[in-house]
Amino acid sequence: MRDGVTGDPYFPDRGDRRYSVSHYDLVLSYDVHSNQLRGKASLMVEARTELRDLRLDLVGFRVSKVTVDGDAVRFSVTSQHLVVRPRTRIAAGGSVRVVVTYAGKPLPVPDGDDACGWEELDDGVLVAGQTNGAPSWFPCNDRPDDKATYRFELVVANAYHVVANGVCTSRWRSAGATTWVYEQREPMPTYLATVQIGRYVVLPVDGASVPMSAVLPKALLGRYGSAFGRQPEMLDFYARLFGPYPFAAYTVVITEDELEIPLEAQGMSTFGSNFLTSDWEHVRLVAHELSHQWFGNAVTAASWSDIWLHEGFACYCEWLWSEESGGRSADAHARSHWTKLAAKKQDLLLGDPGPDLMFDDRVYKRGALLLHALRLTIGDERFFGLLRTWIDRNCFGSVTTAMFEALAAEIHGQRLDGLFDAWLRETRLPELPASVAEPSS
Ligand SMILES: [Zn+2]
Numbered sequence: 001m002r003d004g005v006t007g008d009p010y011f012p013d014r015g016d017r018r019y020s021v022s023h024y025d026l027v028l029s030y031d032v033h034s035n036q037l038r039g040k041a042s043l044m045v046e047a048r049t050e051l052r053d054l055r056l057d058l059v060g061f062r063v064s065k066v067t068v069d070g071d072a073v074r075f076s077v078t079s080q081h082l083v084v085r086p087r088t089r090i091a092a093g094g095s096v097r098v099v100v101t102y103a104g105k106p107l108p109v110p111d112g113d114d115a116c117g118w119e120e121l122d123d124g125v126l127v128a129g130q131t132n133g134a135p136s137w138f139p140c141n142d143r144p145d146d147k148a149t150y151r152f153e154l155v156v157a158n159a160y161h162v163v164a165n166g167v168c169t170s171r172w173r174s175a176g177a178t179t180w181v182y183e184q185r186e187p188m189p190t191y192l193a194t195v196q197i198g199r200y201v202v203l204p205v206d207g208a209s210v211p212m213s214a215v216l217p218k219a220l221l222g223r224y225g226s227a228f229g230r231q232p233e234m235l236d237f238y239a240r241l242f243g244p245y246p247f248a249a250y251t252v253v254i255t256e257d258e259l260e261i262p263l264e265a266q267g268m269s270t271f272g273s274n275f276l277t278s279d280w281e282h283v284r285l286v287a288h289e290l291s292h293q294w295f296g297n298a299v300t301a302a303s304w305s306d307i308w309l310h311e312g313f314a315c316y317c318e319w320l321w322s323e324e325s326g327g328r329s330a331d332a333h334a335r336s337h338w339t340k341l342a343a344k345k346q347d348l349l350l351g352d353p354g355p356d357l358m359f360d361d362r363v364y365k366r367g368a369l370l371l372h373a374l375r376l377t378i379g380d381e382r383f384f385g386l387l388r389t390w391i392d393r394n395c396f397g398s399v400t401t402a403m404f405e406a407l408a409a410e411i412h413g414q415r416l417d418g419l420f421d422a423w424l425r426e427t428r429l430p431e432l433p434a435s436v437a438e439p440s441s
Pocket residue numbers: 288292310311314
């Protein structure tokens with residue numbers, strides 16, 4: 001590999017650190033029955049260093065044309081990449097518009113034992129980009145720390161409803177197909193970009209402080225309230241704790257297909273029809289995905305090795321909602337999960353779990369336990385002040401574990417190295433501090 005072309009340490013084949021993309025404009029037309037996608041992607045590219053070529057991530061498409069600032073240029077396509085060769089070097093600090101015309105049958109890309117990205121449903125599509133699925137549908141600089149704004153223009157047969165990130169700014173219908181335009185104005189990493197296509201109806205959800213809706217098959221309307229009935233309260237609860245909801249709207253897509261796990265995207269989450277029950281195991285995931293809008297989406301780990309900054313926090317948010325909604329207290333959840341975790345193999349390093357274990361359940365639970373230990377150590381006022389400041393200072397930006405540790409020390413007034421080292425950099429499970437006694441009435 002050439003010098004400088006390295007992405008995230010967990011996915012060194014993805015992303016190119018020599019440039020960043022400030023805006024993606026994706027004009028796509030898609031045929032659901034034949035799974036044929038035709039695309040024209042326009043990227044505003046900013047060079048961080050002088051560039052003789054630039055490597056975009058793109059998997060499984062024929063590329064028919066590439067232009068740089070309007071001039072057709074040479075390019076080569078490999079199984080994972082599109083390498084663009086501008087006619088003249090791009091100076092460090094310079095910016096160019098790269099337009100890629102491409103077509104093919106999108107498929108999920110392998111991700112460990114799993115696959116992610118563009119995925120056909122029984123009658124529609126979902127895109128679950130985490131972690132490296134974005135190149136399954138558009139050419140991109142697929143790094144979690146390269147955030148950009150987006151415009152999506154999608155042409156799909158009239159029978160289908162189409163959702164993408166951001167706000168639907170226009171929609172027009174012609175004889176056979178409808179064009180949907182969505183704009184995502186808050187910066188977003190590639191993995192959170194999504195499109196959802198299905199025979200859906202839109203259910204506006206009243207009672208939330210931001211526009212909230214559900215997009216689902218008509219037949220599922222009657223079951224929506226079982227898992228999602230308290231979502232407006234949930235959103236307001238998190239907004240009180242962490243600061244205003246970061247995006248323009250929140251949409252939940254429920255697919256007719258059953259899904260193994262729900263999926264977060266910016267301003268959106270997707271659930272399978274199997275999650276429509278009032279079981280705590282499902283409601284906790286409604287809370288989990290919503291909380292990712294603050295922890296993961298507005299404030300995003302710069303590197304996948306810091307994934308606990310997303311999953312540990314979202315897991316702790318489940319426990320906070322449990323307590324708020326009249327269920328078990330966060331402390332009770334923490335103690336019961338500590339006991340379960342203590343019985344498991346202790347070979348996971350929370351601060352750097354490695355690509356194979358980054359979504360291991362122990363990352364979620366140990367991350368949440370770290371937060372509970374921190375809360376018990378610095379007290380509720382400082383702990384929740386820390387979370388609010390974390391979001392406020394880093395909203396729409398990229399973060400590291402070191403930044404969180406520094407902010408915790410700043411707010412606490414002294415460093416907390418012992419606590420963070422024990423939870424993040426050693427595999428043995430630390431003891432939880434004693435619970436704070438409930439004030440006697
Ligand atoms: Zn999660």
